[in-house]
Amino acid sequence: MDDRKILKLVGARIKVLRKEKGLSQEALGEKGGFHFTYIGQVERGEKNVALINLGKIAEALEVNVSQLFAYVNDEIELTETDILIQEIVDMLRDSSLENIQLSRNILKEILKNYRTNQK
Structure with missing residues (x-):
């Protein structure tokens, strides 16, 4: 850049x-x-x-x-993945620590199960 x-x-x-x-x-x-x-x-x-x-x-x-550094700018071509990750971060930004930890644990389990099923 x-x-x-x-x-x-x-x-x-x-x-x-x-x-x-x-x-x-x-x-x-x-x-x-x-x-x-x-x-x-x-x-x-x-x-x-x-x-x-x-x-x-x-x-x-x-x-x-x-x-x-979390810019949203038309000059930057964001991938669909980047956009979705930013949406998740934005949702969590104003959440309580307890809700953020809960969200992290849920996401860990989802990803763990997904990886297990992919094998």
Whole structure:
């Protein structure tokens, strides 16, 4: 993947998350300790943002850093498998720890039985 493309994808994802939270660039900048122009540059893919700063931005957005890399973008050709996995992750994201553990155990059993039947 070309360097600029990854910067633009991460920046676009930050912008989506910021808007979902109802934050302006200025408000996100204040929460994360950045100037709003820096946030704008990151969102446009103009800045090669450091990992430490990604952590601060994720914290200000109240998301896990990994969510900054879960882009949904028309420029990326996602496979049907990628789309289904993302749907599962999205369903689990707001679940309780107990429900996530239960879901994992159910999935383990389903896959174990599937592999057994394939032999």
